[in-house]
Amino acid sequence: MAKYREISESEVAVGAPITQQLMHALKDNPxxxxxxxxxxxxxxxxxxxxxxxHTAGEVIVAQAVGHFTTDDFSAMGISIxxxxxxxxxxxxxxxxxxxAGSDDGNIRQAAATIGFQRFSGTNSFTPYFLANNxxxxxxxxxxxxxxxxxTNDYILVVIDETAExxxxxxxxxxxxxxxxAIYGVDAIPRIN
Amino acid sequence: MTTYRDIPDSEIAxxxxxxxxxxxxxxDNIDTVFEGGELAPQILPAALARATGSxxxxxxxxxLQLTDVFSTDDSTLMGFKVRVQGxxxxxxxxxxxxxxxxxxxxxxxxxxxxxxxxxxxVDAHTLNHAIDVDNANNNTFAEITHDMVLAVNDHINxxxxxxxxxxxxxxxxxxxxxxxxxxxxxxxxYGVL
Numbered sequence: 001m002a003k004y005r006e007i008s009e010s011e012v013a014v015g016a017p018i019t020q021q022l023m024h025a026l027k028d029n030p031x032x033x034x035x036x037x038x039x040x041x042x043x044x045x046x047x048x049x050x051x052x053x054h055t056a057g058e059v060i061v062a063q064a065v066g067h068f069t070t071d072d073f074s075a076m077g078i079s080i081x082x083x084x085x086x087x088x089x090x091x092x093x094x095x096x097x098x099x100a101g102s103d104d105g106n107i108r109q110a111a112a113t114i115g116f117q118r119f120s121g122t123n124s125f126t127p128y129f130l131a132n133n134x135x136x137x138x139x140x141x142x143x144x145x146x147x148x149x150x151t152n153d154y155i156l157v158v159i160d161e162t163a164e165x166x167x168x169x170x171x172x173x174x175x176x177x178x179x180x181a182i183y184g185v186d187a188i189p190r191i192n
Numbered sequence: 193m194t195t196y197r198d199i200p201d202s203e204i205a206x207x208x209x210x211x212x213x214x215x216x217x218x219x220d221n222i223d224t225v226f227e228g229g230e231l232a233p234q235i236l237p238a239a240l241a242r243a244t245g246s247x248x249x250x251x252x253x254x255x256l257q258l259t260d261v262f263s264t265d266d267s268t269l270m271g272f273k274v275r276v277q278g279x280x281x282x283x284x285x286x287x288x289x290x291x292x293x294x295x296x297x298x299x300x301x302x303x304x305x306x307x308x309x310x311x312x313x314v315d316a317h318t319l320n321h322a323i324d325v326d327n328a329n330n331n332t333f334a335e336i337t338h339d340m341v342l343a344v345n346d347h348i349n350x351x352x353x354x355x356x357x358x359x360x361x362x363x364x365x366x367x368x369x370x371x372x373x374x375x376x377x378x379x380x381x382y383g384v385l
Contacts, residue, residue, distance in 0.1 A: 012215040030222050046228020047235045060383030065259040089385055093261035093361060095289050140263040140361060144385070169261050169363055175385045179273075180236050183256070183378025 004032035004040035045081070048185045050178045054084030056146035057177025061086075062187035064172045068112075068159050074192040077116065077156035078174055080149040082186040087175040088155065089144035090116055090130050095167035111163035114170055120153045127158050154190065194220035196232035237275050241379045245278025247339030250371040257368070258383050262305070262352045263361030270366055271310075271349035274342045276380040281369040282348065284309055285335040286321050288362040304356035307364060309338065310349045316340065322356065332362070347384070 005025040010016060033040045064076045080086070092114045115129035130143055149155075157172055174187050197217045202208060225232045245255075258270040274280075288303045304322030308315050321334040342348070350366055368381055 007219045012212065012219050014212045016212075016215075018210065018215075026218055026222075033222070033226050041223060041226060043226045043235070044228045047226050047232070048240075049228060049234060051234045058385040060258070060385060061378075063258060063383070087385060091261055093263055093289075093363075140261050140266070169259075171259050171261065173383075173385060179382070180234070181382070182237055182240075182376075183382065 001035050001037060002028040002031040004029055004037045045185050048182050049082055050176075050181055050186070052178075054082065054086060054176040054178060054181070054186060056085045056087035056175065058087070058175050059177065059179055059181050060173055060175050061181050061183055061185065062174050062189050064157070064189040064191075066157065066170050068168045068170065069166060070159075071161050072157070072159045073117075074156050075159070076172070076189070076191050077154055078172060079152075079154040079188050079190045080186070081151065081188065083148075083150045083153075084176070084186070085146055085148045086187065087144055088116065088128075088147050089142060089171075089173045089175070090114070090128075090157075091140065091142040091171040091173075092130055093140045093169050095169070111161075112166045112168055113160045113162060114168065115158050116155045116172060117158050118147070118149070118153060118155050120150055156192065193227055193229055194224045196221055196224040196229045198231075237379050237382075240376055241276045244276055245274075245280045245342070245370045245375075245380050246372060247279035247281040247369070248371060251281035251339070251369040253371065253373065253375050254367055254369050255375050255377055255379070256366075256381050256383055258366045260350070260364050260366075261361065262354070262364060265353050267310075267349075267351040269350040269352065269364065270383065270385075271347060272366070272368060272381045272383050273348075274344055274346045274381050277343045278370070278380070279339050279341050280381065281337060282309060282317075282340050283335060283337045283365075283367040283369070284317075284319055284350065285333070285365040285367070286319060286362060287364075288321060288323050288332045289360045302356045303360055303362070304354070305362065306353040306355055308351045308353070309336075309340075310351055311340065311342075312347050313349070315351075316348075320355075 007025050011022050062078045066076045113129050115127045117127040118125040130141055157170055199217050203214045256272055260270040286307050307319040309317040317338050319336045
């Protein structure tokens with residue numbers, strides 16, 4: 001395994017001799033970094049980022065999934081490491097709702113509004129609700145928007161139970177157009 | 193952080209002078225690439241995934257997992273595309289929901305689905321699963337696993353046919369595994385909306 005050696009500025013200064021040690025380090029250092037030599041610098045996630053700012057598309061770079069039975073305004077979401085435009089898809093489906101305090105087994109109409117909210121620095125934006133704030137149903141509901149985010153923005157799923165007993169599965173996914181984008185580099189799922 | 197500078201071929205041509213500028217770049221460019229410097233070239237997924245995918249019983253390392261929900265027929269659910277050819281272990285799990293009858297007696301109805309793993313738009317494997325209330329078959333969970341030989345840009349898509357008139361749908365989880373302990377999540381394959 002190649003060994004990493006820090007090359008000093010004096011070794012590449014004007015008039016400095018080309019030494020065997022210098023050429024050896026220039027040869028070995030790239031390999032040592034790739035092979036995770038203990039003294040080599042770690043490869044940053046930034047080295048895996050696309051060279052141009054993202055535009056929205058179908059390549060999934062982060063997905064957060066949750067199951068909920070009550071109000072929750074900060075349960076899970078996605079953090080944005082790099083500014084750009086992302087496709088945000090929110091999908092949900094309510095499960096069976098059995099009436100509380102009833103022994104007849106009747107099914108009550110459970111309901112919730114589900115959406116996501118963007119946070120940027122100290123600012124929080126108006127939540128974007130699935131189906132334009134309509135009550136979600138036992139049918140699968142999905143919507144997507146292309147949204148610009150700044151570096152270090154994050155989005156959180158918000159769930160407002162409007163009729164008991166809600167049981168919901170929520171899937172939050174973001175995508176970009178770059179087919180070289182790698183999951184979890186520019187956006188990462190998060191829990192709160 | 194060091195700065196990346198593209199070294200032109202003229203700087204390292206035969207008889208060209210070896211300048212301090214060239215030496216500085218030879219030293220700095222290495223670190224800058226791995227630090228993800230602003231002007232440095234991106235490390236591409238292919239550089240991280242030299243090995244081909246490999247399925248089989250030892251393929252326990254998850255390299256992609258996606259979840260979706262369904263309630264009606266849907267041919268445009270989640271899926272993934274392939275960056276590196278190979279054999280991938282593909283698992284599809286279905287959890288059916290209880291389907292309450294729209295009446296006051298609280299009874300449940302059958303719920304049934306045919307969940308399909310499609311390869312480039314063609315059915316490759318099908319998971320038929322049902323809750324049969326008359327036969328007290330209330331097992332809501334089922335799964336299939338297949339080793340699939342996939343080429344670059346192959347598209348695996350999940351489609352569902354709800355085969356019960358009363359079906360209330362459920363949840364799906366798609367998982368892709370290989371046996372390579374060095375495999376990285378989302379490199380050999382990537383999810384698509």
